[in-house]
Amino acid sequence: MSDTVSDTRFDEAAFQSLKSEIDAWVRGPGEVWAERIEAEGDVPRALYEELRDLGYMSLAAPRELGGRGIPFTRYLELMEIFSRSHASIRMLAHVNNGTWRAMEPFANDVQREVIKKSVAGDVLVAFTLTEATAGTGADLRSTVRREGDTYYLNGEKHLITFGVKCDYWLLFARLEGTTGQNGTVALLVPNTGLPGAEVIDDSVTMGVRGTDHAILRFTDTPVPVSARLGDEGDGLKVALGGFLLPSRVSVAMSCVGLAERAQELAIHYALKRETFGKKLAERPVIQAYLAENYADIAAARALVFEAARAFENGAPDAGPLSSASKMIAVDMLTRVTDKALQIHGGQGYWHRNPIERVYRDARAQRFEEGTNEIQKTIVARAVLAEAAATAAALKAEAAAGEEAQLEAEVQA
Incomplete structure (x- = not known):
């Protein structure tokens, strides 16, 4: 092409x-x-x-x-x-x-x-951050121990999309004995039957059928230090700024696209289905559902593009906007798919109707790239940090004004 x-x-x-x-x-x-x-x-x-x-x-x-x-x-x-x-x-x-x-x-x-x-598209790289016993950030528990030019990797990852069939894992761990983000490392590791690496296929899911998901266990798995991306301590910079921030915006847009599909299916069914001599589309309650869906989708879409522009331009609020866009979009998708399924009535519950698949697939976005609970934490921290910085600046400005006034009075 x-x-x-x-x-x-x-x-x-x-x-x-x-x-x-x-x-x-x-x-x-x-x-x-x-x-x-x-x-x-x-x-x-x-x-x-x-x-x-x-x-x-x-x-x-x-x-x-x-x-x-x-x-x-x-x-x-x-x-x-x-x-x-x-x-x-x-x-x-x-x-x-x-x-x-x-x-x-x-x-x-x-x-x-x-x-x-x-x-x-010749090789597939799986993003390998999430752990069953920790969050997806500075509390990583997977560790590496350096001996010369080799790291020895220990720990477990789960919910790793494409983790079974991928060619490489983009994997995150921390140096043994460290805490916080300063000890984190990012490793580009080939999925080639490494010693001590166990790959468990965990692909049977409610939705997103067909995509493979893995549980990965590592026991003193040797990884050359040359597989590290960046320096020791750069692990979360690789994970958060490089992938998760724009990926959250992309997932938010995936919510918009799937909601549009749900709305399309609901409109088509409402125009076709007739009860008691009337099309569903003629009934005020169905019209209200469709109108609410339309407004929900349009509002979420606008915020997604605002977050995208912020990331593209390197704006200081790109991080909280990324989280906010996903937070709003996944809640929107929940409402839209629920109403779309309701418009279908019992028919929509059957596997033969596309809305059934849409409804199942929609649930995955609520935890993909972080739950809404963590998105709210990110946004709240940014809001409070901005408020604290503003208060400090105003205080400094007031203090400077008082000092200037005092100096003027002394000189007078």
Whole structure:
């Protein structure tokens, strides 16, 4: 496929053509794949290869990494479309177009070649942070012990998307004996049967069927120090700023796209279904549901783009806006899918209707890239920190004013 974005000027016409192409794929071949995934409970390698060959794995990465250089805010328009498809299809596009962000600023020359293969869709990298006995931040319990040029990795990870079938784990741990973020490390580790590494397939889930998920256990697993991204102490910088911040915005947009699909299905059913001589669409209560959904989706979408622009521009409030956008979008998706299913009545509860799959898939976003509870903590910290900084500045300004006044009186 030819590039759609110029190095110096965005090609709007080509981009709109790409959007139409992806929309047609999602509604056509994408739905065929969705039915196969639901029936077999697995994402076939052939689907991954099709997405790669279409160029859908390399949309957001810069040209120097082999990507198409589509700006983040415009890439989200494509993620919105992918998210109307099966959740496992969205997940493939989301992860492959995002992990490079975490790795590239910290990569050495050898690691950068792996990143290029990831952007090309030739290798799959799984983001490997979450632990069963800790949160997903500075309380990491997986550890590494350095002996010469080798780290020995110990610990357990869980809920690792693509952790079974991936080619590499982008894995986070801490140096033995450290606390807080200063002792954290990021490692790019090949999934090649390393000594002491146990991979447990934990892929049977409520929704997002077909995507593999892993529990990973490491017992003195040797990893060369050269696999480290950045310096010792950079682990959470790699995880949070490089991946989780923009990924939360992307997940928020996936909520918007899936909500749009739920609304589309609800409208179609309301226009078709007739009870007591009236279409559902003529009934005020159904109209109210559809109107509320419309407003909910539009409001969440606007906040997602505000968060995206903040990240793109390096704004100081990009972090809390990222969390806020996901927080609002997942709550919106819960309301929209619930009303969409209600409009379908009992019919919607049956597996044969697409809204059943949408409803199941929607639940995953409520913990993907952090629950709303942690998002609220992040936002609250930022709000309180800003208030404290403002109060301190006002106090300093007042003190300076008093000192100037006193000096003026002395001189008088």
